[in-house]
Amino acid sequence: xxxxxxxxxxxxxxxxxxxxxxxxxxxxxxxxxxxxxxxxxxxxxxxxxxxxxxxxxxxxxxxxxxxxxxxxxxxxxxxxxxxxxxxxxxxxxxxxxxxxxxxxxxxxxxxxxxxxxxxxxxxxxxxxxxxxxxxxxxxxxxxxxxxxxxxxxxxxxxxxxxxxxxxxxxxxxxxxxxxxxxxxxxxxxxxxxxxxxxxxxxxxxxxxxxxxxxxxxxxxxxxxxxxxxxxxxxxxxxxxxxxxxxxxxxxxxxxxxxxxxxxx
Amino acid sequence: xxxxxxxxxxxxxxxxxxxxxxxxxxxxxxxxxxxxxxxxxxxxxxxxxxxxxxxxxxxxxxxxxxxxxxxxxxxxxxxxxxxxxxxxxxxxxxxxxxxxxxxxxxxxxxxxxxxxxxxxxxxxxxxxxxxxxxxxxxxxxxxxxxxxxxxxxxxxxxxxxxxxxxxxxxxxxxxxxxxxxxxxxxxxxxxxxxxxxxxxxxxxxxxxxxxxxxxxxxxxxxxxxxxxxxxxxxxxxxxxxxxxxxxxxxxxxxxxxxxxxxxxxxxxxxxxxxxxxxxxxxxxxxxxxxxxxxxxxxxxxxxxxxxxxxxxxxxxxxxxxxxxxxxxxxxxxxxxxxxxxxxxxxxxxxxxxxxxxxxxxxxxxxxxxxxxxxxxxxxxxxxxxxxxxxxxxxxxxxxxxxxxxxxxxxxxxxxxxxxxxxxxxxxxxxxxxxxxxxxxxxxxxxxxxxxxxxxxxxxxxxxxxxxxxxxxxxxxxxxxxxxxxxxxxxxxxxxxxxxxxxxxxxxxxxxxxxxxxxxxxxxxxxxxxxxxxxxxxxxxxxxxxxxxxxxxxxxxxxxxxxxxxxxxxxxxxxxxxxxxxxxxxxxxxxxxxxx
Ligand code: HEM
Ligand SMILES: [Cu+2]
Ligand SMILES: [Cu+2]
Numbered sequence: 001x002x003x004x005x006x007x008x009x010x011x012x013x014x015x016x017x018x019x020x021x022x023x024x025x026x027x028x029x030x031x032x033x034x035x036x037x038x039x040x041x042x043x044x045x046x047x048x049x050x051x052x053x054x055x056x057x058x059x060x061x062x063x064x065x066x067x068x069x070x071x072x073x074x075x076x077x078x079x080x081x082x083x084x085x086x087x088x089x090x091x092x093x094x095x096x097x098x099x100x101x102x103x104x105x106x107x108x109x110x111x112x113x114x115x116x117x118x119x120x121x122x123x124x125x126x127x128x129x130x131x132x133x134x135x136x137x138x139x140x141x142x143x144x145x146x147x148x149x150x151x152x153x154x155x156x157x158x159x160x161x162x163x164x165x166x167x168x169x170x171x172x173x174x175x176x177x178x179x180x181x182x183x184x185x186x187x188x189x190x191x192x193x194x195x196x197x198x199x200x201x202x203x204x205x206x207x208x209x210x211x212x213x214x215x216x217x218x219x220x221x222x223x224x225x226x227x228x229x230x231x232x233x234x235x236x237x238x239x240x241x242x243x244x245x246x247x248x249x250x251x252x253x254x255x256x257x258x259x260x261x262x263x264x
Numbered sequence: 265x266x267x268x269x270x271x272x273x274x275x276x277x278x279x280x281x282x283x284x285x286x287x288x289x290x291x292x293x294x295x296x297x298x299x300x301x302x303x304x305x306x307x308x309x310x311x312x313x314x315x316x317x318x319x320x321x322x323x324x325x326x327x328x329x330x331x332x333x334x335x336x337x338x339x340x341x342x343x344x345x346x347x348x349x350x351x352x353x354x355x356x357x358x359x360x361x362x363x364x365x366x367x368x369x370x371x372x373x374x375x376x377x378x379x380x381x382x383x384x385x386x387x388x389x390x391x392x393x394x395x396x397x398x399x400x401x402x403x404x405x406x407x408x409x410x411x412x413x414x415x416x417x418x419x420x421x422x423x424x425x426x427x428x429x430x431x432x433x434x435x436x437x438x439x440x441x442x443x444x445x446x447x448x449x450x451x452x453x454x455x456x457x458x459x460x461x462x463x464x465x466x467x468x469x470x471x472x473x474x475x476x477x478x479x480x481x482x483x484x485x486x487x488x489x490x491x492x493x494x495x496x497x498x499x500x501x502x503x504x505x506x507x508x509x510x511x512x513x514x515x516x517x518x519x520x521x522x523x524x525x526x527x528x529x530x531x532x533x534x535x536x537x538x539x540x541x542x543x544x545x546x547x548x549x550x551x552x553x554x555x556x557x558x559x560x561x562x563x564x565x566x567x568x569x570x571x572x573x574x575x576x577x578x579x580x581x582x583x584x585x586x587x588x589x590x591x592x593x594x595x596x597x598x599x600x601x602x603x604x605x606x607x608x609x610x611x612x613x614x615x616x617x618x619x620x621x622x623x624x625x626x627x628x629x630x631x632x633x634x635x636x637x638x639x640x641x642x643x644x645x646x647x648x649x650x651x652x653x654x655x656x657x658x659x660x661x662x663x664x665x666x667x668x669x670x671x672x673x674x675x676x677x678x679x680x681x682x683x684x685x686x687x688x689x690x691x692x693x694x695x696x697x698x699x700x701x702x703x704x705x706x707x708x709x710x711x712x713x714x715x716x717x718x719x720x721x722x723x724x725x726x727x728x729x730x731x732x733x734x735x736x737x738x739x740x741x742x743x744x745x746x747x748x749x750x751x752x753x754x755x756x757x758x759x760x761x762x763x764x765x766x767x768x769x770x771x772x773x774x775x776x777x778x779x780x781x782x783x784x785x786x787x788x789x790x791x792x793x794x795x796x797x798x799x800x801x802x803x804x805x806x807x808x809x810x811x812x813x814x815x816x817x818x819x820x821x822x823x824x825x826x827x828x829x830x831x832x833x834x835x836x837x838x839x840x841x842x843x844x845x846x847x848x849x850x851x852x853x854x855x856x857x858x859x
Contacts, residue, residue, distance in 0.1 A: 001643040009655055012728065016659065016735045022764075023742030027675070028757040042672050049662040056658045059633050064651060067572070069640045075833035075840070076638030079856070080578035084634065085627055092626035096665060100619040103669035104612055110674070111608035128435065128527070147523050147530035157525065191526045192427040192434060193538060195603065195678065199744040199757055202675040206604050208538055209426060210521025213605045226757050230603075230678040230746045232420045234427060234435040235346040238750040 002068025009061035013054060020046070028200045031221040031246070035202035037106040045099060052092075110203065110216065119182040119216065122175065125156045126187075126194030126207040126229070129236030132156045133175050137167025137260055156190065169259050173242040178252040179222050185215045195231035198244055204230050219246040277816035287397075289389035290816055294396050295375025296709060301403060302367035302698070305358050310776050312355040319343045321769035323751040345750040346436040349418035352748055353437075354410050356421030357445065360552065361452050362403055364690065367698045368559035369494070370399065370459060373487040375709065377463060379807040380481050382472025382825060384817040387465040391458050398455035405448035409441050417445040420748060422549070425519035425541050426526075429511040433526045443512060446505050453502035456494045463491035472806075474825030478583070479844070481805050481829040482576065485583050486562020489590045490555050496594070497551040504544035511536070542604055546597035553690045554593045557657075558586060560697020561628065564650040566829075567704050568635050570803045571647035573840055575830040577634030578627070585624035585631075592621050602670045603677050611670040618668035625661055629654065640833075644801070645719030649700035652727045653693050659731075660688025663738060678748070681741025684734045692730045699723075699782070706789070707796030711812050714793060718785040722778060729775030736764045802841050805829050809845055827851065 024043070030036045123142060125132040132155050136142045143165015149157035155172075158165040177183045187196055189207040196215070197204035205215045229240035247255065278284050285293060318327065319342075326341030337347035374392065378385055386392045410416045418437035419428040423445065432439040467488045471480070480488075507518040511533075519541045522534035569576040576582060598606065598614030632654045641647065663685030666672050676682065699722075707713050743761035745752055752758050799808040804827070810818055823845050831842035836852035843850075 002641060005643065005648070005651070008724070008727070012655070012731045016731060019735050019739055020742075023739035023761075026739065026743035026761045028744070038671050038675055041669065042666065042675070045666050045669065045672060049665050053658065053662055056629060056633075057655060060651070060655055060658075063633060063636045064641065067636055067639050067641050069573075069642050071640060074835075075573050075640050077575065077833050077835050077855075078577070078638070079575050079830075080581065080631070080634065082578075082581075085578050085581045085630055088630045089623045089627045093620060093623040096619040096622040097616060099665065100616045100669055103615065103671045106671035107608070107611060107615075107674075110671075111611070127525070147525045150525045150528060150530070152528070191524055192430070193424055197678075197744075197746065199675070204603050204674060204677060208605045209524055210537070211539075211605055226755050228746050228755065232349070232418075232424070232427070232748045235344075235349060235418065235437070236435075237349070237748060238345060238752070239754075241754060 003065055006061045006063075006065030009057055009064060013057040013061070017050070017054070020050075027202070028225065029221075030202055031200045031219050031223070031225070032202075032217050033220070034106060034110050034217060035200065037109065038202040041103050041106055044102070048095060048099060113216075115184060115214070116182040116216070119184045120177065121184050121186065122177070123186045123188065124175065124196055124207070125190055126196070126233070126240075127155060127190040128192065128234050129229075129240040130155070131173050131175070131196070131227070131240070131242045133171040133173075133242075135169040135171070135256060136164075137169060139164055139167060143168050150190075167260060169256055169261070171259060174245065175227065175242060176245045176247060176252060176255055177219060178249040179246050180218065180220055181249065182216060182218045185217075187213045187215055192233050193231045194229050194233045194240065197228045197230035198225065199228070200225040200244070206231050219244075222246045222248060287393060289385070289393045291374050291378050291386045291389070291392060292709070292814060292818075294392050295371050295373070297396050298366050298370035298374060298399070299372070299702075301400065302363050302371055305362035305366065305403065306695070307779075309355050309358040309363060310779065312351045312358075314772060314776050315343070316348065316351050316355065317769040317772045319348050319750065321766040323753055343750075346415060346418055348750045349420075349748065350410075350416035350437050350441075353418050353420055353445070354406070354416060357406060357449075359691065360421055360556070361449070362406070363698075364556035364694045365452075365456065365552070366399065368563070368694060368701070369463075369487060369490050369555065370396065372483075372563065372698075372701045372705065373463060373490070373559055376705065376807065377466060377484055377487050378470065379810060379814060379818050380484050380805050381467065381470060382475050382806050382819070382823040383466060383470035384819065386462050387470055388462050391462050395455045395459035395462065398451055398458070402448045402451035402455060405444050405451060409444035409448060412439075412441040412444055415439065415441050417442040419445070422545060423449075423508070424545075425508060425511065425538050426524065429508055429519050430524075430526055430531065431512055433529070433531075443509070446509050446512075450502055450505040450509070453498040453505065456498045457502070460491040460494035460498070463487055464495065467491070472823050472825060475844075478580070479825055479828050481562075482565040482579070482582055482586075483559070483562035485586050486559045489586050490558045493551045493555050493558075493590050493593065497548040497555070500544055501548035504541055504548070508541065539601075539604055539606060542601050543597070543606075546600045547594075549600065550597040551590070551593045553686070554590055556690050556694045557697070558590065560653060560694050560700075561586065563697050563701045563704070564653045565632070565635075566805070567646045567650040567700055568632055568654075569830045569832060570801050571642045571644060571650070572636045572639030573642070573832045574635055574639040575828075575832055576631065577637075578631040579828070579830065581627050582631055585627045588624040589621060592617065592624070596621065596668075599668050599673070602673045615668060615670045619665065622665065629658055644703075645714065645716060645723060646700045646704035646801070648720065648723040649696045649703065652723060653696040653700060655727075656688055656696060656730060657693045659735070660685055660690075660693060664689065675744065676741060678746055679741040680737045680745045680747055683747050684737030684741060687734045687737070688730070692734065699726075704801065705807070707800050708807055708810070708812055708814065710790065711796055712789050712793030713796050713800060714789045715785050718781050718788070722781040722785065725778035725781070726775060729771050729778065732771035733768050733775060736768050740764055802839075804831055804841050804843050806844055809843060
């Protein structure tokens with residue numbers, strides 16, 4: 001029994017390692033520096049925890065194999081060993097806390113660095129179950145919104161009285177950004193919590209009604225990428241899907257001009 | 265502390281079925297009642313998980329039996345999205361509250377704490393009875409929520425507002441089903457609060473003569489620390505639940521900000537904060553995961569020492585580690601909220617504090633390994649589940665090192681990586697602790713030995729099964745698959761990785777099926793199991809000097825304790841274990857002192 005069980009622990013450890021390695025590179029290609037930084041922090045963590053995992057399970061399997069009832073020799077009567085306990089605790093503590101501190105670099109770059117000047121501002125408003133994306137028009141200013149103006153053709157309630165809103169560009173479930181230019185999303189919600197998750201950028205952020213939360217990124221590769229909702233928002237949560245389209249700047253300007261509301 | 269005797273003259277052995285088995289004040293009966301409740305709950309929870317897995321692996325395949333079972337929820341043989349989400353919610357809620365909080369603490373804690381410290385009952389037997397019956401009412405309320413017309417709630421086990429606060433306008437499952445869900449949680453909080461007070465007072469006041477704190481079995485330390493965590497965290501959840509109810513039904517706006525537009529209509533609320541609820545919820549929620557796991561850690565420590573025939577390695581370190589885990593647990597709730605929109609500077613503190621929990625967890629793991637090192641392990645079923653606990657706890661715990669880092673969590677939050685992580689740590693570890701406890705104490709609780717062959721089959725299938733279910737979930741999460749998803753097949757970036765889902769579902773199918781072995785074992789044992797001797801595992805703690813099963817008030821005369829709880833294989837001693845009540849002379853002169 002002891003031998004079988006010890007071997008089983010080793011086998012399960014090996015299977016786990018193989019299955020987890022299958023996840024390496026499973027995420028879509030990272031298309032930003034921040035995304036690559038998060039990836040390297042992830043893989044560093046995977047390597048460290050992988051070593052701890054194999055050592056701990058290896059010892060467990062070995063002791064189970066070795067110290068079964070009926071083996072030769074006597075039971076070691078011992079109540080502990082401070083050196084091993086304190087030493088093990090300190091090593092684990094130092095490694096894990098160092099990891100936590102190192103991980104703050106990517107976090108700080110994303111969330112603690114201030115606004116960049118030439119950033120493109122885009123407003124993203126979640127609602128059950130769609131993403132309303134809004135760009136300021138030529139005037140560079142977004143129009144005011146208010147609940148009483150919400151209707152099917154005006155999902156976020158842009159005020160008809162505010163001239164700044166006349167040229168705002170609306171896009172549903174499609175976020176278009178120029179490549180290699182900093183973008184600041186201002187995330188909002190009309191109704192419940194949602195979460196704007198862009199796997200290719202490795203970032204997500206809840207949208208919270210009542211707040212406007214900035215989320216900054218710079219996409220470095222053109223293409224079309226999936227955006228998912230990552231906060232439970234009701235029965236249509238799984239279908240609250242958008243796309244991120246990263247374009248050459250000229251193409252982006254053209255798209256923006258094309259999508260502008262016709263002048264009345 | 266002999267006031268135990270005086271105190272208990274007040275409650276003589278009751279006669280009659282109702283007073284004896286239903287509204288009983290005997291801690292052992294109450295413990296068994298909690299245990300049975302958890303057993304019923306775990307099978308409901310598991311059945312729901314199977315339906316979810318079916319949907320995840322085969323989103324496009326209709327199953328005729330689903331339509332037969334749920335004409336509305338599975339029209340045409342396919343689950344509706346709202347039905348799927350209500351199962352996620354019910355499965356999570358039932359498992360966390362009515363299994364993991366009920367069996368380890370309410371069940372085994374009630375049954376075992378008084379006996380193991382040499383008391384005749386809990387300090388407040390009437391409160392004890394009340395806390396069970398309030399828990400039972402909470403269970404009734406959750407079942408009502410499940411069957412309520414208008415839809416079972418679908419806010420997840422976390423029930424975040426605004427979704428949970430808005431009422432039926434916010435979609436299916438947000439009507440009375442959600443209200444009953446909140447009522448259930450609130451009742452559960454009240455019950456746990458009452459129970460925890462009782463545990464704390466009992467531990468501090470009713471220990472028998474010689475039972476110093478540092479002679480308590482680690483099980484008692486687990487239950488005691490858990491009770492302190494419950495006392496400090498459940499009231500916060502209760503407050504959050506009551507405020508949520510008021511927002512729903514009394515027009516308040518604690519969690520609802522202004523300018524909401526739901527279903528195209530403006531909502532008349534203003535001034536509240538949805539994030540406030542998350543702070544309250546997780547201030548409870550993180551300690552809750554330790555409430556689920558600490559009693560299991562205690563039981564597993566106990567069983568590992570007993571079955572390895574060795575003193576526990578580092579008793580004091582184990583006690584300090586339990587306290588450190590419990591204490592730190594109150595300062596890390598923000599790791600559930602890195603992406604919530606809270607101040608990004610706080611994330612730095614929460615992140616570092618979270619990873620320091622690795623230290624006491626490592627100490628515990630080292631000490632479990634140290635305990636079996638150099639022992640002579642008896643591989644009976646309780647020991648198998650205990651060693652399985654250690655393995656699974658390590659596997660699951662390491663996932664926390666990823667999720668505790670705010671930067672890495674930006675990608676992994678709310679993906680299947682999280683689902684894999686918490687199932688292994690909180691879910692499976694705690695369940696293995698419950699099974700270990702069941703196989704270990706069953707002989708004393710009911711007087712019969714459970715069948716070893718069936719126990720071993722149950723264990724090995726379950727161990728292999730949980731690895732095959734929950735490790736691949738981490739992998740899918742590494743690919744970025746979001747959780748609480750009815751269907752992920754429309755995402756291009758997931759095409760490849762979600763092919764693992766059918767394997768997971770098959771593993772779940774087999775693992776869930778294997779739990780039938782446990783049920784058969786229970787029934788078989790009750791009917792035909794071998795009669796248990798008084799101390800079948802040759803253990804040292806006080807429950808094993810009692811009659812089998814123990815009589816009302818546990819002991820014929822008050823026990824007096826002379827030894828620590830883990831005196832196994834003392835060199836030169838007559839037997840390889842020394843009961844806590846054996847005379848001091850049982851330990852040969854010259855043996856190194858225990859601590
Ligand atoms: C055979 C055993 C089990 C299987 C196959 C299973 C499967 C699942 C699945 C498929 C989900 C939903 C994933 C999603 O859509 O996000 C889930 C969620 C969950 N499960 Fe389990 N589970 C099992 C046992 C347990 C146990 C023992 C616990 C006890 C802690 C547990 C606690 C939870 C919780 C808390 C959730 C989250 C619910 C939510 O998102 O609100 N599960 N499980
Ligand atoms: Cu959503
Ligand atoms: Cu936590």
